[in-house]
Each structure stands twice: as structure tokens, then as C-alpha cells.
Amino acid sequence: MSYKSIVVHLDTSERAHPRLELALRVAKQFHAHLTGVFALFTPEPRSFCLIAGTAEYNRDQENLRAERRAVLEQLFHAELGRAQVAGDWIATDEYANIAVPRRARCADLIIAGQDDPNDPESYIGDHFPQNLVMSMGRPVLMVPYVGAYPSLGSHVMAAWDGSREATRAVHDALPFMRLAKKTTVVTVNGEKSEAPGGRVPGSDIATVIARHGANVEVADIEVAIGASIGDALLSQLTNIGADMLVMGAYGHARWQELVMGGATRAILKSMTVPVLMSH
Incomplete structure (x- = not known):
């Protein structure tokens, strides 16, 4: 057995890039195909309708996230080429607790991030890391929100x-x-x-x-x-x-x-x- 299909969850958090770098190293180590699944917290639109000013705030946040998503997608493809790793990018607007497990069930390994209490952008959904582990049927490599891990698996x-x-x-x-x-x-x-x-x-x-x-x-x-x-x-x-x-x-x-x-x-x-x- 080896890991030939790897999925990494990506978002607009501060740790998305380090998590991508780790995923690339793992994919290269096992000569695996790497799929980046970009999924964010998707709020219920009706939850904003009663609070004054939230519509404008939400629009600004969406624009900022769109910019970060474009930068991360470009980085993903550039890093794939640099590492000589085969891969593809998938972005979804579905609820992450549904979309990410569905994509990742067809992989050998899933790489995701620990919740960071200091970064609101790391919040993807209620119990997102726990739901991944419990619902996947596949191993999940959870990456801490602090530290660098150049010798992973030594x-x-x-x-x-x-x-x-x-x-x-x-x-x-x-x-x-x-x-x-x-x-x-x-x-x-x-x-x-x-x-x-x-x-x-x-x-x-x-x-x-x-x-x-x-x-x-x-x-x-x-x-x-x-x-x-x-x-x-x-x-x-x-x-x-x-x-x-x-x-x-x-x-x-x-x-x-x-x-x-x-x-x-x-x-x-x-x-x-x-x-x-x-x-």
C-alpha cells in the first residue's frame, strides 16, 4: 500500500500556504497525485438580514476572500510545477462539511488543518476537523496551526x-x-x-x-x-x-x-x- 491520491484542504487562513507546502512534500515523497480542495465557511444568508450593516461587510469579505483564493490558486499551480507533482485544483461553494468529505473519500490520504482560535478564517464549519476524521473512512493527516515540519515522518x-x-x-x-x-x-x-x-x-x-x-x-x-x-x-x-x-x-x-x-x-x-x- 502507498498513497497515490492525496487531497489537501485549502482555505483563506494564514496556515493554508504552509499546509500546501507540507502536502506537496508528502505527494512528492509518495509520487502521488495531489488535489487541492478549496472550501470556506459558507454562512446562511438569512443570518445577516437582521443586523444593520452586515450586508456591506459580507460583500467586502467576499471580495477579500476572492482575491486570496485567486492568489492561492496561482500559487498551487506554480508549486505543483516546481515540485514536479501531478495535481488539480477544485473550488467549491458548497458547505465544507459536505463538500470536502465527498471529494476526499476517493483519496488515499487527506491533509487538513487544526482549528486556529486566533484566525477566524480557519473556521470552516462546526467541528470541521472532527467531522472529517469521523465521516471519511480514510486517514486524515491533521496539521497544527503553529510550527514547521520539515522532517515529517522521520x-x-x-x-x-x-x-x-x-x-x-x-x-x-x-x-x-x-x-x-x-x-x-x-x-x-x-x-x-x-x-x-x-x-x-x-x-x-x-x-x-x-x-x-x-x-x-x-x-x-x-x-x-x-x-x-x-x-x-x-x-x-x-x-x-x-x-x-x-x-x-x-x-x-x-x-x-x-x-x-x-x-x-x-x-x-x-x-x-x-x-x-x-x-
Whole structure:
């Protein structure tokens, strides 16, 4: 398995260009076709009708976004040529939570950005990153809104708990792991889920990964009862110097609300390196 069709979500946020640069590097690394899907937050027109002056403000914003979109589209095609990567540009005015997943379901990997609380243009729709991960059926590489990642995938850390979601994420990330200098499989309080005298936690999946030609080691970390597993994973990333996290995403829909698991929610909020998530 490899990534031969990659989709990157683009918008008018400050981090759109760095996200494009990362996507180009990944596409070049895997000799993949890169599709840029440009989609923005689409407000409900009726929501502006009762507030004085909002029609003019909205028109000005649309003009500004149109200018940024034209610049980004030109940049996209120029960077494709420079990187010698095949690709195409798709712009849509549909609601992003509908349009982007539909386009990306036919890809091997989706690259998107973390919500940036300091940049209103990064808001694409309610729970946009979470909806991508939960609705795609494909791995999503989520890029933090701060930092640069020139060595993406040099040292991959995989969070392993034996679940279906973690299994999906590990296998979805195998192309990165095969090329990485090192992959570390990390379990949390692993012995609690192992039979007495059983194998080292994480060793079985590490063996599977190694059979794909990856250089793998295993680590188990202890977390006190009630402590944040998400925070423990972020600390471990720093401790071992990993530049990419692989993990399963946990969540479900409850009435009209999307409820994410604690570790998933913590990572999506506070990620420090790109995170490949699968559900």
C-alpha cells in the first residue's frame, strides 16, 4: 500500500500556504497525485438580514476572500510545477462539511488543518476537523496551526491500545512507517490489558509493522487513574523526539452533537506535531 491520491484542504487562513507546502512534500515523497480542495465557511444568508450593516461587510469579505483564493490558486499551480507533482485544483461553494468529505473519500490520504482560535478564517464549519476524521473512512493527516515540519515522518509514534480504531490507524500509516528512520509503538498502562505472563504490550502489532520493513521499537508509559491520556501522549512525543503521531479517533454522534473521546479531543486541541488519525 502507498498513497497515490492525496487531497489537501485549502482555505483563506494564514496556515493554508504552509499546509500546501507540507502536502506537496508528502505527494512528492509518495509520487502521488495531489488535489487541492478549496472550501470556506459558507454562512446562511438569512443570518445577516437582521443586523444593520452586515450586508456591506459580507460583500467586502467576499471580495477579500476572492482575491486570496485567486492568489492561492496561482500559487498551487506554480508549486505543483516546481515540485514536479501531478495535481488539480477544485473550488467549491458548497458547505465544507459536505463538500470536502465527498471529494476526499476517493483519496488515499487527506491533509487538513487544526482549528486556529486566533484566525477566524480557519473556521470552516462546526467541528470541521472532527467531522472529517469521523465521516471519511480514510486517514486524515491533521496539521497544527503553529510550527514547521520539515522532517515529517522521520520518527513516527503510534498510540496503541488494541482497539479497532488504533488498528485502522496503524495500518493506514504503514507507508509513512516504512520510510521512517524509526517507529515507536506506545501503549498506556499496557500491562493492565495483558494476561499475566503475556507478551510485552504492543509487541504483537510492532511485529506486524516490522514485517513491512519498518524499524520499530515498543514503549509503555504509566498514567495515573484519572490523568489525561492525551496529555501523556503529547509529553511522550516530546520525550522521544517524534515528529508525527498516529492514533485512532474515538467519537460518536449523540442527538445533534458530535462527542469525541477524551484523548482524541485533547490531541485535536493541543497537537504539537502532525497527527494521522483514522476512525
